[in-house]
Amino acid sequence: MADVAERAGVSTSTVSRTLRGLSTVSPEVRARVERAARELNFAVSRHAASLVTGRTCSVAVLVPTLSSWFVGSALSGLALVLRAAGMELTVYVIPGMAERTAFFEHLPARRNADALLVFSFDLTEEETARLDSLGMPVVYVSQHVDGRPSVYVDDVAGALRGTRHLLNLGHRRIAYVRTVGTGGFSFSSQERLVGYRQALTEAGLPLDDELVVATPAGDKRGAAEAVGRLLGLREPPTAVFAEQDEVAVAVIWTLRATRVEVPGQVSVAGFDDQPVAQWFDLTTVAQSPSAIGREAGALALALVNDPGGDRRRHVVLPTHVIPRTTTAPPPAPRSAPEEPARLP
Amino acid sequence: MADVAERAGVSTSTVSRTLRGLSTVSPEVRARVERAARELNFAVSRHAASLVTGRTCSVAVLVPTLSSWFVGSALSGLALVLRAAGMELTVYVIPGMAERTAFFEHLPARRNADALLVFSFDLTEEETARLDSLGMPVVYVSQHVDGRPSVYVDDVAGALRGTRHLLNLGHRRIAYVRTVGTGGFSFSSQERLVGYRQALTEAGLPLDDELVVATPAGDKRGAAEAVGRLLGLREPPTAVFAEQDEVAVAVIWTLRATRVEVPGQVSVAGFDDQPVAQWFDLTTVAQSPSAIGREAGALALALVNDPGGDRRRHVVLPTHVIPRTTTAPPPAPRSAPEEPARLP
């Protein structure tokens, strides 16, 4: 910076003022400084600046992985908002328990970021308390944490609407496929199941536990097993609502491999509207992870700029059903199809 | 840090030494300092430290998006290596041309990272020259840049092997589906096409331009058109090699919707081994983006620690064919199937 000052024939103070866009610099001087800075390829060191200002101009995020559609999309949205605000994005990836423990013990984000966004962990009380001690705004993404700022989609309403869509088509036996074993990465499964049940109750239908099966996400064999169980029921379902698109796709795959027509004999709907849903032309409940990222970013920035802001604010994002071609009215006869396999 | 020093009854120098794990601290003092630091919830400010050491302990990456399987997986691998080295990860997302121009004009990573990893952009000469001026190691990921460290998979060999797999099954009319319009995000399409051609030439087959069609990635309609063109040929292909799994899946989808059996009538192979390939049981050429990320991270760290290291080093990663159930020998008669649609 001293070099720039010398070249422009001013003091470092003036260079600093110019580069930060402060108003008390005359146009001629400003031009001189800017030219000198460009010629010397000068960029201020954020680190040195943050030492004085106490602001790091960067936001940290804690994510369980980077290779998931949800996290990737949300971070893309977040990055957009941050760039607009001149903030950088630092990512802490915590794939397992060991890393998680280490993170919460050392809290490396402390003093190295202006805010922290925590993605989809089922945090313990201790962990949230630990984050409180960070002394910076912490925004919880895709999870509700009481009394702390959170951003998430309305999973209950989404599953409710998705199930209603199937009910409106005339289905009365609607199965629900849960996912299990996502390893601390909370996928709101509880909420979505609640929405499903609510829709059935609303329609005056009984809650049949036989119709709720579970499978590990992204595991074809698990899905096949779950589907087999459903088809083997005395009164098999005419529709399946899957907690995630990935599972819905696996279900469709299995059904078609078993020569069960989708949607002719069984309708299938998913939740998320991942890209794969479009390839499969899958009826699904769409959420927008990039909107979640944007909202979370905006909330974090607001809290950074106004530390006295309301830290109990929750942002709940909507979902909407996208009807595509994997759902249709149930087969006309409505007799229990003991023999589900028959070709057209 | 002064607080910790006071509490432990030592000087700040000793605290610094202890917390950095330097050896010249007696065990008793070390224990005292560590306890004091824990009690006060103290963590050194990387920013202040970097001001003195000149090292930021963070690595920057430049990516076109975060919501792609490849980038996400590679970053996960990278994050792993960086965490092991105590480095942080700062992400610059450059989704469009405007952001790209701004990035290369201001080079915000300057002095704020120890190294930069550039993902899959088709950089101009000017842009690489600009990055050279950064004064820090720059590693190019998933692209070859002459004279600069690069990490990428051997796309030519991959496509060669993938095509050979189809040849070995007995196919002689093998189509290639390229992707277009990925907007500055280089997907090595040229190299893969080269490998495909090489395999055909090797087998003594002619290069028929009719058999090479293009479609936008992830666009079902484009894929349908491309498939339509192939099926409409006087002598349609018995196998399709797609540049990416996404495209392969779209091709299969279209084929099956047109009542063409896969792999009965037409075999389809992809490239990447994305998760969707497993759901479809798609034969594909597997690459490991997380290995790319790990290698790139390791290379960057090596260059940071040894600035005199060989900056011309290229790391080329292997691929391997995963035969699954979308490829099979061509239909026996080998007559030109004028009427491709027929059910079993």
Place this chain on the structure above:
DNA sequence: GCAGTTGATGACAGCGCTGTCTCACCAACT
């Protein structure tokens, strides 16, 4: 027993900025 050596610790400058205080200068007043 004393110079030389080793090991543990403290004092202090300074990394590259920013915020505050100060000052020179000029226009617009009494």
Place this chain on the structure above:
DNA sequence: AGTTGGTGAGACAGCGCTGTCATCAACTGC
């Protein structure tokens, strides 16, 4: 002419660390 107020610019301390040097005690060996 003298005073005031406002504006643009410079001087300087200090943010929180680290690296260097100085210090001092406890040894070592002749």
